[in-house]
Amino acid sequence: MLSTDHAQTIRATLPAVIEHGTEITAAFYDAMFTAHPELRNMFNQGNQANGEQRQALAGSVAAFARRIAHEDGAEAASVQLLLSRIAHKHASLAVRPEQYTIVGRHLLEAVKTVLGPAVTPEVHAAWSEVYWLFATLLIAEEARLYREAETTPADLFRPWRVVERRPEVEDVLSFVLSPADGGGVPGYRPGQYVSVAVTLPDGLRQPRQYTLSRVPSDGTVQITVRRVRGEGGAPDGAVSTYLHENVAEGDVLELSPPFGDLVLDDDTDPLILVSAGIGITPVAAMIDHLAAVSPDRRVLALHADRSPAAHALRDQIAAAARRMPELRRITWYEEPDGADTAAEEIRAGLMDVSGLSLPEKARVYMCGPIPFMRDVRRGLLDAGISDERIHYEVFGPDLWQQAG
Structure with missing residues (x-):
């Protein structure tokens, strides 16, 4: 997918780009918003202020570059997952194909500004190819999503x-x-x-x-x-x-219409639904759906929260659970006082999946803070759940995957 000589250049320069990634993206956003202030309306300015969007962009571009510079099946699958996650987010924001030209111009200029003389014509050409491969694939995927949603960016x-x-x-x-x-x-x-x-x-x-x-x-x-x-x-x-x-x-x-690629597969595999805090929202929708169309599916729902008083959508989930005989719910509270132990299994402290009886060949869906999901994922892998069966959602910029 990437020309051979450019792949070699990318592998050679990637460490420097990663090292200075947030500097590059900071310069990029500053320059782009100065030239195109209207684009501020499309970006979460809170994530701009706290730096998370800069980290996410730097990580995404570097991850894409690293993966396409190595040609093997695992990397190809990883690229597709990365593109899908970004394309869904872009489509939900009405991103248009012509905006990639603006982004590309300012991003490549930011690389040159930060790295200086290290950006030779050969290096610039290699990273330009990476960017336009990235952009072309995203434009195509976003066009497909707009068609499926029967909409366009103009009337999203x-x-x-x-x-x-x-x-x-x-x-x-x-x-x-x-x-x-x-x-x-x-x-x-x-x-x-x-x-x-x-x-x-x-x-x-x-x-x-x-x-x-x-x-x-x-x-x-x-x-x-x-x-x-x-x-x-x-x-x-x-x-x-x-x-x-x-x-x-x-x-x-x-x-906007609904977007997002963390969705239930239409199969009969057992499910493990993992959430923390407001990450309960996709799990609540999934349980609501299962209660209506597949109430006998085997489901293990694991949730962590500060206290029963902070546990959102609990009544909604409990109502759906009454129609699901194969649903087991376990909730961990840091402050468990006042918990209703008749409705679900209650445990004190932080979520710990070690020692749980997990269904075989289960498919896992997780949503919550990234440190929480990393810890749970490690426990699930230790318990024998294969990595390709673990799916996640991040609220805000996706900092789960970091290049390197």
């Missing part, structure tokens, strides 16, 4: 009216929405998310992705939003705070 967002605003637990609300334009509810697979775009008081339009936390029914969808409280001097989450403080029943929000 539709108006949806809030028909119910329901408190779940402290700092967590569910919003039930119905189409405000007379259209129908789009096709959906359990585990997918929608982008919600709001215009903040300062005039900046900002999108955020929220999982559809319940199977669409009766012409409505449900999102569940945790209010992000700033810690250690960091600001509060701009969009989550806006939704909590300003959006009431009867108001209209702009939503």
Whole structure:
């Protein structure tokens, strides 16, 4: 896929690009937003401020470069997984093919600015080929996603009216929405998310992705939003705070169609659903779906939370669980006081999968903070679950995979 001489150049220069990756992406974003301030509306400015988006971009480009510079089947499969994850996120933001030209120009210029004389014409040509391979593959995948969603970037967002605003637990609300334009509810697979775009008081339009936390029914969808409280001097989450403080029943929000590649396979393999905190949202949708279409499927649902009072969507899951005789639920609470032990198995402390009786040939779906998922994944691998059967979702920039 990558020309032989350029592959050699990429392998030789990749360590320097990785070492200076966040410097390169910082210079890139600064230059691009200066030249094209309208693109700020497409990027989460909170993740720009805390540096996570820079890390994610640097890691993604370097990971792609490393993988296509090594030609083997494992790397090819890894490339496809990386592209799928990025393409779904881009499609949910209405990314257009022509925007890749803008990104490419500023990104390659940032590489030259940071690395200086090391960027010879040969090095520039090699990294240009890497970028345009990356961009071409993403453009094609995003075009496919737009076709499947029967939409285009120009008309991605539709108006949806809030028909119910329901408190779940402290700092967590569910919003039930119905189409405000007379259209129908789009096709959906359990585990997918929608982008919600709001215009903040300062005039900046900002999108955020929220999982559809319940199977669409009766012409409505449900999102569940945790209010992000700033810690250690960091600001509060701009969009989550806006939704909590300003959006009431009867108001209209702009939503994209559902996207996301962490979705249930239509097979009969046993399932292990792993979540922590607000990562419960895709698991809640999956259990809701299974209760309706496959109630006898064997499912082990593992959740970790601070306390019962912080455990969102617990009642929704409990209602679905009553229709699923083969569902086993185990919840770990750091502060277990007040837990209802009649509804599920309760354990104190942090999640520990060692010693659990795990179903054979299970397929695993995980959602939660990255350190949590890394620890659980290690335990699952030790227990004999193969890596290709473990799937994950990250809220925010995907820092799970790092090049190197």
